[in-house]
Amino acid sequence: MGNQSSKVKPAEQPWIEEGQKHFCSISQFKLCNVVGKGSWSTVFVVKDRRSKQKFALKCINKKKHNPGKLKQLLTEVSLLRSLDHPLLCRFYSEFEDDNKIYLVSDLMLGGDLRYHIAQNRFQESVVCVWIAELASALMYIHSKGILHRDIKPDNILLDEYGHCRLVDFNVAARLSHQTQDGKSYVKGRVGTPAYMSPETLVHSIGYRESDWWSLGITMYECLLQNRPFSSTMVVNWIRSSEKEKSSLLETMCSSLEIRNNKQLNTLSKEAHAAILGFLEPSIKNRYGHQEKDIPNVSFFSSVCFETISQGKWAPKFRPKSGKLYADPILELEASF
Numbered sequence: 001m002g003n004q005s006s007k008v009k010p011a012e013q014p015w016i017e018e019g020q021k022h023f024c025s026i027s028q029f030k031l032c033n034v035v036g037k038g039s040w041s042t043v044f045v046v047k048d049r050r051s052k053q054k055f056a057l058k059c060i061n062k063k064k065h066n067p068g069k070l071k072q073l074l075t076e077v078s079l080l081r082s083l084d085h086p087l088l089c090r091f092y093s094e095f096e097d098d099n100k101i102y103l104v105s106d107l108m109l110g111g112d113l114r115y116h117i118a119q120n121r122f123q124e125s126v127v128c129v130w131i132a133e134l135a136s137a138l139m140y141i142h143s144k145g146i147l148h149r150d151i152k153p154d155n156i157l158l159d160e161y162g163h164c165r166l167v168d169f170n171v172a173a174r175l176s177h178q179t180q181d182g183k184s185y186v187k188g189r190v191g192t193p194a195y196m197s198p199e200t201l202v203h204s205i206g207y208r209e210s211d212w213w214s215l216g217i218t219m220y221e222c223l224l225q226n227r228p229f230s231s232t233m234v235v236n237w238i239r240s241s242e243k244e245k246s247s248l249l250e251t252m253c254s255s256l257e258i259r260n261n262k263q264l265n266t267l268s269k270e271a272h273a274a275i276l277g278f279l280e281p282s283i284k285n286r287y288g289h290q291e292k293d294i295p296n297v298s299f300f301s302s303v304c305f306e307t308i309s310q311g312k313w314a315p316k317f318r319p320k321s322g323k324l325y326a327d328p329i330l331e332l333e334a335s336f
């Protein structure tokens with residue numbers, strides 16, 4: 001382990017002049033490209049006319065969304081405003097006009113992990129830095145009392161140097177409830193089925209450990225290019241009768257079969273153990289139950305968590321510079 005900070009371009013926030021952080025009108029920007037499309041937004045690369053700096057501008061069409069969705073958006077904005085970490089995508093401003101709501105944030109030019117893992121099978125050393133960076137971001141948001149609830153490769157963007165940024169706080173929530181023994185949780189079966197923890201699927205509840213489970217599925221996928229449970233398998237479990245649902249946890253654990261999974265056996269013993277640690281059905285035994293122990297997980301022995309958490313650890317994979325990691329079809333579909 002070595003401190004690489006002198007050689008490495010940190011995951012720094014772009015420089016912005018004081019006073020320019022609070023964008024309030026679309027006229028302040030020149031539209032450049034479409035960089036992504038979500039289920040309720042289009043994301044543009046825009047250039048601030050004054051500083052010439054580029055940002056991501058998420059545009060949400062008010063007319064296409066019901067008041068419930070817009071309320072959810074307000075929650076997302078309030079959560080984003082409370083967060084500031086080198087491995088999250090910094091949020092600057094929101095403003096609106098008659099038709100749209102606009103959110104301005106850091107622009108991530110390296111594409112999402114879903115794209116990259118579909119192209120390549122990555123070395124463990126690459127994935128180790130990604131998962132350590134995500135673990136660091138996760139510990140930070142948990143320390144702020146927030147659950148992400150939708151960790152998956154689609155919601156992880158790379159910056160131009162290859163640092164991971166956890167994005168999409170659409171369904172994130174504050175840990176607003178407490179069990180009798182003082183454990184914080186959020187109600188609801190929320191997220192993407194294939195990444196949902198057993199407790200979320202079975203009891204419609206999310207703990208901090210539930211995000212660690214999703215990170216475990218993400219790690220599995222980054223290393224092996226597939227997932228331990230398919231979405232249809234999970235959806236079928238959810239749709240099963242109430243009686244069967246009570247045995248869902250058992251089914252899921254036995255289906256895990258990952259303890260004897262041939263693919264897992266192709267990994268180092270450290271990677272294998274980390275996946276089993278994150279995908280531990282019992283939350284008390286799951287990695288992340290004691291978040292302070294995460295840096296001691298043997299899979300992370302080659303990285304320094306302090307440097308990782310400052311966004312200064314050198315990623316082992318750097319996206320191609322000058323390439324726009326966006327489906328060209330989005331450009332054609334864009335409307336404004």
Ligand SMILES: Nc1ncnc2c1ncn2[C@@H]1O[C@H](COP(=O)(O)OP(=O)(O)OP(=O)(O)O)[C@@H](O)[C@H]1O
Nearest residue numbers: 035036037038039040041043056105106107108168
């Ligand atoms: N800051 C950013 N920099 C670069 N690209 C981004 C940024 N934010 C979002 N994108 C791109 O835009 C896509 C859509 O963004 P996002 O998932 O936040 O939209 P959404 O409407 O909230 O989507 P959904 O509800 O389907 O998750 C992302 O998959 C990503 O490719």
